Structures are given as structure tokens and as C-alpha cells.
Amino acid sequence: MKTKINEILKKYPQAQRDSLIPLLQDVQEDIGYLSEEAIALIGGYLNIPTSKIYGVATFYNQFRFEPKGKYHVMVCRGTACHVLGSLTVLEAIQSKLKIKAGQTSRDGLFSIEEVACIGACGLAPVLNINGEFHAKVTAEQIDEIIETYRKREE
Amino acid sequence: MNINIEVNGKMITAKKGETILSAINRKGISVPTLCYMKDFVPTGACRMCVVEVEGRPNLITACSYPVEEGLRIKTHSPRVVNARKTIIELLLSNHPDDCLYCERNKNCELQTLAEQYNVRERRISGAKNLYKVDQSSASIYRDPAKCILCGRCVRVCEEVEQVTAIDFVGRGNKTIINSAFNKGLNVSSCVNCGQCIMVCPTGALHEIDHVEKVLSAINSNKYVVVQHAPSISVSIAEEFGLKPGTDVAGVMTAALRKIGFKKVFDTSFSADLTIMEESAELIQRIQTGGVLPMFTSCCPAWVKYVEEFRPDMIKNLSSCKSPQQMLGAVIKSYFAEIEGIDRENIYSVSIMPCTAKKFESQREEMTQKGVADIDAVLTTRELVKLIKMYDIDLVNIEPEVTDTPLGTRSSAGKLFGNSGGVMEAALRTAYYKLTGEELKNYKIDEIRGDDKRKELKVSVAGLNLGVAVVSGLTNAEELLKEIEAGRSDIQFIEVMTCPGGCVAGGGQPITFDAKRVKARMKSIYDIDKVDSIKASHQNPEIKEIYEKYFKEPNSEKSHHLLHTHYQKRNVLK
Incomplete structure (x- = not known):
């Protein structure tokens, strides 16, 4: 992983503090999340303390600090979805998987991400799991949806 | 060069480039502050020091606003006092009610301000933040529930000590001051100097008790x-x-x-x-x-x-x-x-x-x-x-x-x-x-x-x-x-x-x-x-x-x- 990150850093010669967010995005794009090692390496490169980078990264929803699960559940929390009950959907998923948004289940199968508007308001509330859309989802359907993915692993 | 400003109906002279706060403090007029620290660049984060300036629609922060010729300032108008009181009430809305048991009882800036502004009831009730205390360090005990996010500890750690073990983590009402990856001070770069404790206005930071x-x-x-x-x-x-x-x-x-x-x-x-x-x-x-x-x-x-x-x-x-x-x-x-x-x-x-x-x-x-x-x-x-x-x-x-x-x-x-x-x-x-x-x-x-x-x-x-x-x-x-x-x-x-x-x-x-x-x-x-x-x-x-x-x-x-x-x-x- 270290070499991967160093490869990315090479793309930013003479980088200053203002390169921080693009760098974080590139690293996440490449390895899927921001690991401690990655943040320490970026910090060393830009001369920014890790606590500051962590502070910046946690400000934005887009960054995650755990590897993604095999099935990455994106829950739309945009306005339309919210109005139609995406919060209860999110809560149902969290309690089903026993993890919070931003986390990954212990078996590595599932991870949850809260996203701002996906742009499919007509389908609200909407889920996106590894590119597959689930439209007009209710909390009651969550059990079934998750189980179908689980069955694929059996 | 001197600048004349009017404060509470009296003319005072201020120096060019200084802030309203520094000008009025020199004349013995004080306004409450929380995030402000002398000799540091002001952040204007807490808004406690707001004053009313004639002709301005909004209240402005005295700690960060440079003086201008002819400013007419009121430091304790009803509007200002009310704004400050509301800020205190909001800070208290999710603050633990355990002053009696608090390390900083009787020596707490938040408590003092609440008393000073006659806050006598919990008018605004917010959800309590349930944060874990961090007692991983051999020296420093952190209780984020008592933190009012003034940021003074962060600034001392960064600007005076260049250690930067802590920073603001998260966003909005979930913001917390923490070390990288919320890992605890013992594995952070914290050098245990305790200067954060010295600037903390509340009981969020104190030493690990050996009494x-x-x-x-x-x-x-x-x-x-x-x-x-x-x-x-x-x-x-x-x-x-x-x-x-x-x-x-x-x-x-x-x-x-x-x-x-x-x-x-x-x-x-x-x-x-x-x-x-x-x-x-x-x-x-x-x-x-x-x-x-x-x-x-x-x-x-x-x-x-x-x-x-x-x-x-x-x-x-x-x-x-x-x-x-x-x-x-x-x-x-x-x-x-x-x-x-x-x-x-x-x-x-x-x-x-x-x-x-x-x-x-x-x-x-x-x-x-x-x-x-x-x-x-x-x-x-x-x-x-x-x-x-x-x-x-x-x-x-x-x-x-x-x-x-x-x-x-x-x-x-x-x-x-x-x-x-x-x-x-x-x-x-x-x-x-x-x-x-x-x-x-x-x-x-x-x-x-x-x-x-x-x-x-x-x-x-x-x-x-x-x-x-x-x-x-x-x-x-x-x-x-x-x-x-x-x-x-x-x-x-x-x-x-x-x-x-x-x-x-x-x-x-x-x-x-x-x-x-x-x-x-x-x-x-x-x-x-x-x-x-x-x-x-x-x-x-x-x-x-x-x-x-x-x-x-x-x-x-x-x-x-x-x-x-x-x-x-x-x-x-």
C-alpha cells in the first residue's frame, strides 16, 4: 500500500497545503479508504500534522476510514429521500448490519455510506448497492434486500 | 495614528490597526470572551464578545473587528446582552449539569458567564453528547461532553507547542476535539505539557488525578x-x-x-x-x-x-x-x-x-x-x-x-x-x-x-x-x-x-x-x-x-x- 500511496504523491510535485483534499480523494479512489498509514504519509509529504488531516477529512462525508465492504450500500440522504423517510431506511440498515454509516461489517461483506442526493429523486427513497439501484425502499424491505446479497455469498 | 471611536456615548481614542476589543479593554471597558486568547490571532468563533455598531445590521465581534474612524459602539445594549445570554444558553443546552462534581467548579468561565448573565433556567434543551472520556494518557484527562469547542486547546497545542496532537474532528453538532483517528492521547503526539488545560474554559480538560x-x-x-x-x-x-x-x-x-x-x-x-x-x-x-x-x-x-x-x-x-x-x-x-x-x-x-x-x-x-x-x-x-x-x-x-x-x-x-x-x-x-x-x-x-x-x-x-x-x-x-x-x-x-x-x-x-x-x-x-x-x-x-x-x-x-x-x-x- 505504501508504494501505491507514494505513486500518488509523485503526481503532486511541490505540493502545498492546498493539495490536501485532491490528494485525499486520489488516495481514497485508489485504495478505497483513508488508512492511518495513508494519512501519515500524506502528512509527512505536505508537512501537515495527522490530527489536522483527520480533522479535514472527517469534515466531509465523502471520506471513509475503513475499507469498503464487498457490498457497498449507499443510502441517499438527499432532500426528496429524506422527506420520504430515508432516515428510517438508514436506521434499519444500520441495525440489520449492526454497523454505522462509514463503517464496514466484521465479515467484510457490507459497508454503509450516507450520500447526498444521488439524483434519482423520482425513485426516493433510493439505495445504491454496488451500482444496483433499489427504488422506493421502506424500512420493512431492508431485511430482504440485505439477505439477497448475503445469499449470493453462500 | 489615532482613531476616534464612540463607546457607550463616550469618545475614546484607539490606535490604527487594533481591534475594538483591545481599544475598549485599554479604557477599562470589558466584554465577555470565550474563544479569544491574548497574543493569538482572533478567530471570532464563539461570538461572546459581540457589540452593537450603529448603522450595522448585524452584531459584530469586538475581538476580530479593527477600529474605524467614527464607529459608534454599544457594548451592553439590550440587544447585545440578549444575544450573549442566548449564546450561553445554547452552550449550556447540551452541557452536563454536574457543576457540583466538576473539577472546575467555581473556576469555570462558562459557569461564571452563566451567572454573570443571569441564566437561571435551562430554556433551551439540546440532546446531550454521549462521548467517551479519554483517560488513556498518563497525564491528561479529557471529557468531550464538557467541551464548548472554543478551540483554545487546539491553538495552544499547534501554535505554542507545535505538537498539534488534537484538532476539530467531524462537522456540525457532531464536532468534537480529538486526536487523529480518535485514538486517544496516549498514542497521539501529545507531549503531556498541559498547556491545553491552562487555556480550557471549562472542565473538559484536567490532569489525571493522583490525589x-x-x-x-x-x-x-x-x-x-x-x-x-x-x-x-x-x-x-x-x-x-x-x-x-x-x-x-x-x-x-x-x-x-x-x-x-x-x-x-x-x-x-x-x-x-x-x-x-x-x-x-x-x-x-x-x-x-x-x-x-x-x-x-x-x-x-x-x-x-x-x-x-x-x-x-x-x-x-x-x-x-x-x-x-x-x-x-x-x-x-x-x-x-x-x-x-x-x-x-x-x-x-x-x-x-x-x-x-x-x-x-x-x-x-x-x-x-x-x-x-x-x-x-x-x-x-x-x-x-x-x-x-x-x-x-x-x-x-x-x-x-x-x-x-x-x-x-x-x-x-x-x-x-x-x-x-x-x-x-x-x-x-x-x-x-x-x-x-x-x-x-x-x-x-x-x-x-x-x-x-x-x-x-x-x-x-x-x-x-x-x-x-x-x-x-x-x-x-x-x-x-x-x-x-x-x-x-x-x-x-x-x-x-x-x-x-x-x-x-x-x-x-x-x-x-x-x-x-x-x-x-x-x-x-x-x-x-x-x-x-x-x-x-x-x-x-x-x-x-x-x-x-x-x-x-x-x-x-x-x-x-x-x-x-x-x-x-x-x-x-
Whole structure:
């Protein structure tokens, strides 16, 4: 992983503090999340303390600090979805998987991400799991949806 | 250039470029502040200092707004007072209701403001933040539930100490001050200096409590002894209604005996011991081509900083233990032998102006055969608690003298409490060792006072010596960069992490009054002025301990007990 990150850093010669967010995005794009090692390496490169980078990264929803699960559940929390009950959907998923948004289940199968508007308001509330859309989802359907993915692993 | 502004109907003159807050404060008008810190760039985050300016639709923050000609300001109009009160109510809306049990009860800025603005009910009720307290550190306890996110700790850590162990994490109402990856201070780059505690307006930050374990030791069959650091006797007086800076060494010794400590020793004695060892080490390094510049190693926060951020410079640190640990080692060896006490039965307490000393006492290197040399470290604040708990009247009890041996000090040892003091004491003894004569009138003005960086060039017995004194790790880092860039005219550097030295340490009574720190500093200089033993090598007990025990500085025995080694630390930094 270290070499991967160093490869990315090479793309930013003479980088200053203002390169921080693009760098974080590139690293996440490449390895899927921001690991401690990655943040320490970026910090060393830009001369920014890790606590500051962590502070910046946690400000934005887009960054995650755990590897993604095999099935990455994106829950739309945009306005339309919210109005139609995406919060209860999110809560149902969290309690089903026993993890919070931003986390990954212990078996590595599932991870949850809260996203701002996906742009499919007509389908609200909407889920996106590894590119597959689930439209007009209710909390009651969550059990079934998750189980179908689980069955694929059996 | 002067600027005229009108404040509450009266004209006042302000200086161009200054803020409204600084202009009105100079005229004795004050407004409440929370996030504001003197000498720091204002952030205007808390909005407590808002004032009403005629012609402006919004209230503006006095701390960050520069004065302009003709401003008409109201500092306490009903609108302003109402805004401030609402801010306080909002801060209290998710604040724990446990003032009675809070470390900072009666000494809390939030509590004071709530009282001042007559907040008498919980008008706004917000969801409580359920955060875990972080007590992973050996020195510092953090309770994020009490944090009001003013950011003062973050700024001190970054701007004064250049450690930046903590920052704002998360966003909106989920924001919390935390270390990287919320991992806990013990694995962060925190050096335990406690300057964050000194600026915290609430009870969100305080030291890890050692009072309870000291009390249970006193009430056990252990032989409990205590040592007090040079700056303690000039710092506690102010907590008992005495003039800041009053030296209460005698009554403090009496109080410690009343509390139940069997022996009261003076860390200034082991400061003298440190000087004997450190000056010998310095002379040896200079004469034998050793690693220079040599850094003092009395400050455990500085030592940890070097281990974390400057591992390549560990070799520059003096191998001497700090005075606390030297005395700790001597108590459980020399003292135990002459008194015939089993060293495992001794419970050794130290009173320090410092939170990092708690960490230092728990370092692996500071144990002998699995027994720690220092069992508990109380801060100045914790000593104040203990004295109050035992209802000791510090004003009316008779002063007593410290125990011997290990209780007599030179005034050079006392100087350790001030930035520059270690250097001054070391130079006095080094001068004597190199020339065989005493330094004329002892006082070295160039390295005194509360400047954060002082330098001096001296020529002793044909030896040209450059010395530097810095306090605050940002200033230390600056000097290290110069040395890295090739500066070679400095052979000896004293570093103290807290700005101004131990008199402003992270374990001292919490105050924002710079005059108090100055008074403590002056008091130490005054003691030095009148004392008869002015240099460490003149201390009769030091002579005695070398005759009877260590033989000479840097001897095998002293290396075993008084010197240590350091380790590179891999932390998230």
C-alpha cells in the first residue's frame, strides 16, 4: 500500500497545503479508504500534522476510514429521500448490519455510506448497492434486500 | 495614528490597526470572551464578545473587528446582552449539569458567564453528547461532553507547542476535539505539557488525578515521603488569598507534614544534583568532542517531543534524569540505605507544576527492579486540593524546615522554576569547575526574564561558549531548524515546554493573569538575591552525597542512578 500511496504523491510535485483534499480523494479512489498509514504519509509529504488531516477529512462525508465492504450500500440522504423517510431506511440498515454509516461489517461483506442526493429523486427513497439501484425502499424491505446479497455469498 | 471611536456615548481614542476589543479593554471597558486568547490571532468563533455598531445590521465581534474612524459602539445594549445570554444558553443546552462534581467548579468561565448573565433556567434543551472520556494518557484527562469547542486547546497545542496532537474532528453538532483517528492521547503526539488545560474554559480538560492514591498511601503502612519542585512554593500562595508570588516554602513544608508525609524533601536539592551532573557532562562533551549542542533534559514534555519529532537529535539530549527522577532514585537508594528502610516500602510522592511529570514518572526507564522511583505526582492544583481537604490554615501555621539530607538547596536549584534558570545554575557551576573561581555576583541578566528566546556568548577560561534558552516548543523548533541549517555557535540549549518555564507550567493554578506568572518568576529571583548559597556546588548536602555515595559527577554509581536513556517513539504525528 505504501508504494501505491507514494505513486500518488509523485503526481503532486511541490505540493502545498492546498493539495490536501485532491490528494485525499486520489488516495481514497485508489485504495478505497483513508488508512492511518495513508494519512501519515500524506502528512509527512505536505508537512501537515495527522490530527489536522483527520480533522479535514472527517469534515466531509465523502471520506471513509475503513475499507469498503464487498457490498457497498449507499443510502441517499438527499432532500426528496429524506422527506420520504430515508432516515428510517438508514436506521434499519444500520441495525440489520449492526454497523454505522462509514463503517464496514466484521465479515467484510457490507459497508454503509450516507450520500447526498444521488439524483434519482423520482425513485426516493433510493439505495445504491454496488451500482444496483433499489427504488422506493421502506424500512420493512431492508431485511430482504440485505439477505439477497448475503445469499449470493453462500 | 489615532482613531476616534464612540463607546457607550463616550469618545475614546484607539490606535490604527487594533481591534475594538483591545481599544475598549485599554479604557477599562470589558466584554465577555470565550474563544479569544491574548497574543493569538482572533478567530471570532464563539461570538461572546459581540457589540452593537450603529448603522450595522448585524452584531459584530469586538475581538476580530479593527477600529474605524467614527464607529459608534454599544457594548451592553439590550440587544447585545440578549444575544450573549442566548449564546450561553445554547452552550449550556447540551452541557452536563454536574457543576457540583466538576473539577472546575467555581473556576469555570462558562459557569461564571452563566451567572454573570443571569441564566437561571435551562430554556433551551439540546440532546446531550454521549462521548467517551479519554483517560488513556498518563497525564491528561479529557471529557468531550464538557467541551464548548472554543478551540483554545487546539491553538495552544499547534501554535505554542507545535505538537498539534488534537484538532476539530467531524462537522456540525457532531464536532468534537480529538486526536487523529480518535485514538486517544496516549498514542497521539501529545507531549503531556498541559498547556491545553491552562487555556480550557471549562472542565473538559484536567490532569489525571493522583490525589486519591496519595491519600490511600498516607493512610496505609507505607513510608510516604514527598518532594516539591522549585516553583511550587511561589505558586500556591495565590490560591489561599495571599499575594501572587509570595514564597510559602516554610508553611508549605509544615502543611505537608500535617497531611501526613513522613519526610519533606526539596526538588531544588536534586536540581543542584542535576547541575553537578549536567555541567560535568557538558564540559566532558566539549573537551572530548562529544555531540553538541547539548540539550537540557529536565523537561519531560521536551524530551518526549525530541523522541517523537526529532529522533535524530536524541543524542543531543543530556543523559541526566530530571530533578524529580534524580531525587526519586536517590530516595529509594541512598536515603533508604541510610534510614534502613526497605525501598519497596517507600511511597514517593512529588509535587510538580507540571502534568508531563506524571508521564515521566511512569516511564520504564524510571524504575529500578520493577519498582517506580516516583509513585505519584501531584500538580500544584492537586496540592491545593489536599491542603484544603485537611483544612490547613496556610496563613497562621508556623513555618518548618525541610528534612535532611535531601532537603537543603542552593538558590541556583531554586532558579529551575524559571525559563533560563537551569542555564544560569549550570553556568555558575561550570564557571567554577573550569576556572576554580566563583562567578562574580552570580546573576546573569541576559538569560533572565520571560522572553521566549534568550542567547548569550561567554568566554570562560579560554573556552568560547554559546548558550541559548528557549521556552515554548515552537520557539525550540525554530532554533533546531537553525542548527540543522548549520548554525554551530551554540553548545548548550535549555528548553522548557511551557512559555516562561515551570512557573507557567501546565499543573499550576489556572489563571489568565500574566502578572501572576511574572510575580512567581520575580519571587524566585528575589530568593536568589538574598540566599547565601548561590551555586549548586556550594550546597553542603551535595558535597556530602558525593563524598559518601556518588564519589564524583559522572561516576559509575551516578550513571546508574542519575542518568538515563531515551527512545525513538513512533506516534501519529
